[in-house]
Amino acid sequence: MRRSYLLFLAVLAAPAARAAIPAQDESCLGCHGSDPTMTMDLPGVPAADGKAQPEKLSIYVEEQSFAKSVHGDILKCTDCHEDKKDYPHESKPFKTKRDVTVAFYEQCKKCHFSNYTKTLDGVHYQLAQKGNRQAALCVDCHGSHAIGHPGEPRTRVSSTCAGCHTKVAETYAKSVHGKALTEGNNDVPVCTDCHRAHDVSDPRAGALSLRTVDICGRCHTDERLMKRYGLSTKVVGTYLSDFHGMEASLQKGKRNKGERLAPGCTDCHGVHNILPPNDPASTVMQANLVQTCQKCHPTATASFPKAWMSHYEPSLKKSPLVWSVQLFYYMLIPFILLSLVIQIALHLWRVVVNR
Amino acid sequence: MSDRSVAAETQFFVRFGAKQRIEHFITMIDFVGLVATGLPQKFYTAHWAQSLIATLGGIDQVRWLHRFFGIVLLVSVLVHGAGAVSAILSRRVGFSMAVNKRDFFDVVKTIRYYLGLEDHPAPFDRYDYKQKWEYWSLMIGNVIMILSGLTLMYPAVAARFAPGEVIPAAKVAHSNEGLMAFLVITIWHIFNAHLHPDVFPFDACIFTGKISRERMEHEHPLELARVEGRPPPAPGHGH
Numbered sequence: 001m002r003r004s005y006l007l008f009l010a011v012l013a014a015p016a017a018r019a020a021i022p023a024q025d026e027s028c029l030g031c032h033g034s035d036p037t038m039t040m041d042l043p044g045v046p047a048a049d050g051k052a053q054p055e056k057l058s059i060y061v062e063e064q065s066f067a068k069s070v071h072g073d074i075l076k077c078t079d080c081h082e083d084k085k086d087y088p089h090e091s092k093p094f095k096t097k098r099d100v101t102v103a104f105y106e107q108c109k110k111c112h113f114s115n116y117t118k119t120l121d122g123v124h125y126q127l128a129q130k131g132n133r134q135a136a137l138c139v140d141c142h143g144s145h146a147i148g149h150p151g152e153p154r155t156r157v158s159s160t161c162a163g164c165h166t167k168v169a170e171t172y173a174k175s176v177h178g179k180a181l182t183e184g185n186n187d188v189p190v191c192t193d194c195h196r197a198h199d200v201s202d203p204r205a206g207a208l209s210l211r212t213v214d215i216c217g218r219c220h221t222d223e224r225l226m227k228r229y230g231l232s233t234k235v236v237g238t239y240l241s242d243f244h245g246m247e248a249s250l251q252k253g254k255r256n257k258g259e260r261l262a263p264g265c266t267d268c269h270g271v272h273n274i275l276p277p278n279d280p281a282s283t284v285m286q287a288n289l290v291q292t293c294q295k296c297h298p299t300a301t302a303s304f305p306k307a308w309m310s311h312y313e314p315s316l317k318k319s320p321l322v323w324s325v326q327l328f329y330y331m332l333i334p335f336i337l338l339s340l341v342i343q344i345a346l347h348l349w350r351v352v353v354n355r
Numbered sequence: 356m357s358d359r360s361v362a363a364e365t366q367f368f369v370r371f372g373a374k375q376r377i378e379h380f381i382t383m384i385d386f387v388g389l390v391a392t393g394l395p396q397k398f399y400t401a402h403w404a405q406s407l408i409a410t411l412g413g414i415d416q417v418r419w420l421h422r423f424f425g426i427v428l429l430v431s432v433l434v435h436g437a438g439a440v441s442a443i444l445s446r447r448v449g450f451s452m453a454v455n456k457r458d459f460f461d462v463v464k465t466i467r468y469y470l471g472l473e474d475h476p477a478p479f480d481r482y483d484y485k486q487k488w489e490y491w492s493l494m495i496g497n498v499i500m501i502l503s504g505l506t507l508m509y510p511a512v513a514a515r516f517a518p519g520e521v522i523p524a525a526k527v528a529h530s531n532e533g534l535m536a537f538l539v540i541t542i543w544h545i546f547n548a549h550l551h552p553d554v555f556p557f558d559a560c561i562f563t564g565k566i567s568r569e570r571m572e573h574e575h576p577l578e579l580a581r582v583e584g585r586p587p588p589a590p591g592h593g594h
Binding site: 297299306314319322333344346351353 | 396399400405408413414415466468469470471507510511512514515517518519520521522523524526527528531532534535538539542543546552
């Protein structure tokens with residue numbers, strides 16, 4: 001719905017954009033839009049040996065790509081480059097290209113305030129606060145002049161994160177989700193579906209692993225979606241009704257010293273390397289299960305994985321013992337309680353009659 | 356199963372010795388502890404369960420408490436079992452808890468009495484069929500709870516001796532047997548020890564160890580006659 005609306009707008013806006021964009025009202029593009037080799041020399045920061053590595057900052061803006069960007073119809077150059085209203089203009093004393101990017105971090109929040117505040121809860125911002133200048137800022141993911149709609153196409157999200165998170169991206173690309181994504185499947189999660197885009201939480205703390213029930217459950221309890229792949233939607237329910245799910249739900253990410261967090265989806269299925277259970281490399285493949293259990297149950301032996309009912313509800317076929325015990329109590333409990341209550345009722349009735 | 360003596364002047368009989376009273380007291384406290392730390396785990400999605408768990412210091416704390424109470428139960432069952440076996444083997448006492456043919460007739464007779472088909476309730480000996488039923492239910496239940504509880508406590512060890520499927524089966528058994536025990540105690544035991552017209556509001560016998568002659572005549576006429584060396588009373592002596 002939203003997409004078609006945007007498309008409609010784009011059709012309307014496209015001829016206009018070609019004719020004139022707000023940026024053309026200013027004379028900036030006269031210089032910055034004409035020479036692709038236009039650069040500015042930055043001195044660089046002195047390294048350990050005292051020598052600075054000078055850098056060249058491109059100050060050319062391709063008019064067409066800016067016009068096509070999400071901001072093309074809205075923004076003028078000076079909306080972001082506020083201090084460049086006059087000519088000639090001095091540049092701030094930037095030493096490196098990174099300095100420029102860092103300086104512009106605060107620019108986007110003028111309009112994108114809610115997403116900006118979300119980043120303040122994100123792991124990238126936390127790292128930046130600690131002095132890590134490589135931590136991703138707005139333009140690192142979104143670009144600067146050629147900003148497109150986020151997630152279009154979805155493959156771009158994963159390739160954007162891959163820019164820094166190379167190893168993880170390689171692992172993901174080989175997973176059941178990553179493989180499908182490269183085959184053009186739009187149902188599978190990309191990085192931001194699990195990690196979120198702006199308030200990316202630190203996955204090492206364990207809080208994300210506890211949220212996996214909601215995260216994975218979003219798709220894996222969706223009947224229509226799962227039907228397409230012949231997958232069960234009972235995976236979350238069976239997990240929650242079992243020991244691990246109970247423990248994980250109640251811990252809510254809080255643990256005391258020396259305590260281990262109960263496993264969420266990713267502890268058994270893997271994180272970026274999730275594979276279908278019939279893949280020989282899958283952590284939940286029958287032959288690999290003992291090893292997976294041993295992560296938490298170091299003394300687990302070959303018969304131990306059968307303790308986990310593989311997300312199946314107890315049935316006569318899959319787990320006859322569990323099914324029988326359950327049936328036994330489903331019959332015994334009402335029978336016993338009913339007999340006791342009837343006896344008490346009769347007893348009291350007789351007491352009343354006697355009086 | 357205990358020595359009993361007649362305190363004729365006060366017309367009280369000693370029904371339970373110190374060991375039995377202590378055992379009941381420990382079982383009572385332990386049972387409350389097990390229920391308070393066990394039921395919230397079974398119904399963990401409910402609001403009351405989550406606030407109880409939070410009050411008790413979080414799920415990990417609750418699990419440790421539950422195991423502690425479980426081990427107390429294990430020890431008390433072993434002590435009780437060993438005591439009972441040695442007492443019977445040494446022939447110090449008869450096995451008054453043993454279920455016999457008479458108990459089944461007593462069930463029928465009592466139900467007939469409730470329905471108005473008999474004029475008098477069945478006369479009972481030291482333990483009536485309800486008490487025997489509760490005792491044996493508790494004992495069998497305890498054994499189930501202890502075995503399934505140990506299986507859940509040491510799943511990797513259990514899987515070494517038995518197929519892995521015993522672990523989820525033990526969970527189902529533990530969870531349902533525990534719920535049943537809770538319901539039986541709240542309905543049956545609370546009725547018989549508190550709300551029963553003969554003892555309302557509170558049957559203190561298991562705490563003081565003493566029972567009055569009047570109650571003996573009503574509830575355990577056969578035992579009274581045996582203790583006093585008389586022949587069993589004629590029907591009609593009861594309620």
